[in-house]
Amino acid sequence: MKIGAHVSTSGGIENAIDRGMEIGCEAIQIFGSSPQSWLFKKISVEKLDVFKSRAKKTGLGPIFLHCIYLINLGNPDPVKVDKGIGSLVNYMELAAGIEAEGIIFHPGSHKGVGFDAILDQTVSSILSVLEDSPNGPFLIIENTAGMGHHIGSEFSEIGRIINRVGSPRVKVCLDTQHTFAAGYDIGSKNGLERAMEEFDREIGLERLVAIHANDSKYKLGAGVDRHENIGEGYIGKRGFENIMSYDAFREVPFFLEVPGFEGNGPDRKNIDILKEIRDQMP
Numbered sequence: 001m002k003i004g005a006h007v008s009t010s011g012g013i014e015n016a017i018d019r020g021m022e023i024g025c026e027a028i029q030i031f032g033s034s035p036q037s038w039l040f041k042k043i044s045v046e047k048l049d050v051f052k053s054r055a056k057k058t059g060l061g062p063i064f065l066h067c068i069y070l071i072n073l074g075n076p077d078p079v080k081v082d083k084g085i086g087s088l089v090n091y092m093e094l095a096a097g098i099e100a101e102g103i104i105f106h107p108g109s110h111k112g113v114g115f116d117a118i119l120d121q122t123v124s125s126i127l128s129v130l131e132d133s134p135n136g137p138f139l140i141i142e143n144t145a146g147m148g149h150h151i152g153s154e155f156s157e158i159g160r161i162i163n164r165v166g167s168p169r170v171k172v173c174l175d176t177q178h179t180f181a182a183g184y185d186i187g188s189k190n191g192l193e194r195a196m197e198e199f200d201r202e203i204g205l206e207r208l209v210a211i212h213a214n215d216s217k218y219k220l221g222a223g224v225d226r227h228e229n230i231g232e233g234y235i236g237k238r239g240f241e242n243i244m245s246y247d248a249f250r251e252v253p254f255f256l257e258v259p260g261f262e263g264n265g266p267d268r269k270n271i272d273i274l275k276e277i278r279d280q281m282p
Helices: 015-022 045-058 078-098 115-131 155-165 176-181 189-202 236-244 268-279
Strands: 003-006 027-031 063-066 102-105 138-142 170-175 208-213 254-256
Touching: 003 268, 015 027, 015 045, 027 254, 045 078, 063 078, 078 102, 078 115, 115 138, 115 155, 138 155, 138 208, 155 170, 155 189, 170 176, 176 208, 189 236, 208 236, 236 268, 254 268
Parallel strands: 003 027, 003 254, 027 063, 063 102, 102 138, 138 170, 170 208, 208 254
Antiparallel strands: none
16 A cells, blocks of 8 residues: 655656655656646656656555546536537647556536436547547546546446446546545445445446545535545544555555645645555554
């Protein structure tokens, strides 16, 4: 089990390696572009080579890309759906260029029409991305908290998408805060067991390739996507002890997306808390 975090690429993608090392990361997640913009600038081969060289030298990995927040494969506007597909393809190409494991994305919102109404369109869009992308990286669906009609807060919805797509290249990232906000009590041992039994039944634990380790600012089932530092939220440190000791998670990398104890994003203190929990596991 490797402990990592989402780190900034400010000043160049290659700088993410150093930033990860500075706070004690063993693996990292990064954006490939501004998360609130459709604009995507291709990165030079030279910069990609520097990134890969630094990653290899430090042993930092695995590496994941997190996609932009504008993607909504269930959008009723076909122009925006096409933009989302194009953005995912760009990210898949970048992932191949830096030898990342894959790209993590939020599937989007049904905007009130219901999941069933946008299922076909979502599946078709994912198939288009896979067809136009390099074979190496995984296309990874992240579960959601359920805010704003977002799809993927229920494991059954993700499972239905994956089963329809029918590709081994589609994987899943489990966000602890989103899971908790969606009503799965993963902070308790019994709640975690029940949640993961459902995950395995609906999706398959073999699809799980990354965990976003975030405490929750709001109570169980609140349906609100708000992350908190480890031990300062409603999941709590004890909850993360239960989560990290779960057998199926032992080989899965954990990535922090927390506000940080000084408000500057994931930091060494949060990473050290997770490492301490890991190191005390039997």
